[in-house]
Amino acid sequence: MNVLADLSSGLSPDFENLYDTGNYTDVSISVGREPNNKIFLAHFLVLQARSTFFRSMLVDNKDVSNPIERPAMVFEDITPDVFEILLSSYFEDTPSGNTEAANGLPWSLKT
Numbered sequence: 001m002n003v004l005a006d007l008s009s010g011l012s013p014d015f016e017n018l019y020d021t022g023n024y025t026d027v028s029i030s031v032g033r034e035p036n037n038k039i040f041l042a043h044f045l046v047l048q049a050r051s052t053f054f055r056s057m058l059v060d061n062k063d064v065s066n067p068i069e070r071p072a073m074v075f076e077d078i079t080p081d082v083f084e085i086l087l088s089s090y091f092e093d094t095p096s097g098n099t100e101a102a103n104g105l106p107w108s109l110k111t
Contacts, residue, residue, distance in 0.1 A: 012093050018043065019091035027058070030074045031083040038080035040087060050090040 018024065025041035032038060047054035057073065075083065 015046070015091045018046075019088060028072045029083070029087075030072070031076075031078050032080045033076050036079060037076075038083075040080075040083065042087060046090050 022041050024043060026044045027042045027047060029040045029042055030037060031040060044058060048058050049055075
């Protein structure tokens, strides 16, 4: 039995579970405009590890001498359903939802 192979094979389902349950979130992201808006709770570590855009927003601009407990971001020009596809892609092997809709995202958010 290869213990390391067993551990790594569970990584993807573990991340999907983290996304699905919303446990341990530490970033809030407000997306859309009234009446079609939604607040997403996300994971700082996953966002900065999986996206150069979020890494630059969360890490490069962060004053480490004054840590933010729960960073908040606002994206009014994106619909919640499209943003949810993007966010799920950071946690899942196959993003859920209509991935064609994500083509309308600004390029900077896709990286």
